[in-house]
Amino acid sequence: MRIVVIVLVTLLFGSCAVFQPKKISVKPLEEKLITINRESITLKEILKNGLKRETIIQVYASYCPFSQDSFKDVVELQQNNKKINYVFLSVDHSYHDWKRGLETLKVKGSHYYIPKKGKGEIAKFLKLKTIPRFLLIDKNGKLKVFNTSKVSKIESKLNK
Incomplete structure (x- = not known):
């Protein structure tokens, strides 16, 4: 009877575990993104360029008030962590909205537009x-x- 209870408890708590992958899977890495110059690039190519250092990726929309608020924290993070590779992926409504939104951003890094927005492999x-x-x-x-x-969760794991 004890064995049955132990197995049931293990299954119960094991099924409540949060999905925490170790790597980005293949399909999201191959999704096509758009550069500022309207060239096509994959997430895999973007990450390959910055692999010599830690990389922070932020998925945002320039029109979103929560995204806009988070940029204040990102700017502060950038001031204290200059050796990190920063990648920003936008899910704005259109390429033109994204380009217009970039004019107001104070964050530094590589910026890309996700044309499939919330329906592509990255979003999945x-x-x-x-x-x-x-x-x-x-x-x-x-x-x-x-x-x-939250940027604070990123900060707590930097260089550890």
């Missing part, structure tokens, strides 16, 4: 329902922080 991987979303990737391409909405 992140289970993207709200923005902003942050990821922290270490030098080896492993996810240290997956899918948080």
Whole structure:
């Protein structure tokens, strides 16, 4: 009887575990994004360029008030962590809205537009329902922080 109870408790708590992948899966890495110059690039290519250091990815929309508020924290984070690679992925309504929104952003880093917005492979991987979303990737391409909405959670895991 004890064994049955132990198995049931293990299954119960095991099924409540939060999905925390170790790496970004293949499909999201191959999704096509758009550069500021309207060129096509994959997430895999973007991440390959910054693999020598930790990378923070923020998924946002320039029109979103929560995203706009988060940029204040990101600017502060950038001032204290200059050696980190910053990647910003926008789910704005259109390429032109995104370009217009970039004019007001004070964050520094690489900016890309996700044409499939919340319906592409990146959004599926992140289970993207709200923005902003942050990821922290270490030098080896492993996810240290997956899918948080707070810069403070990223800060606590930097360089650890």
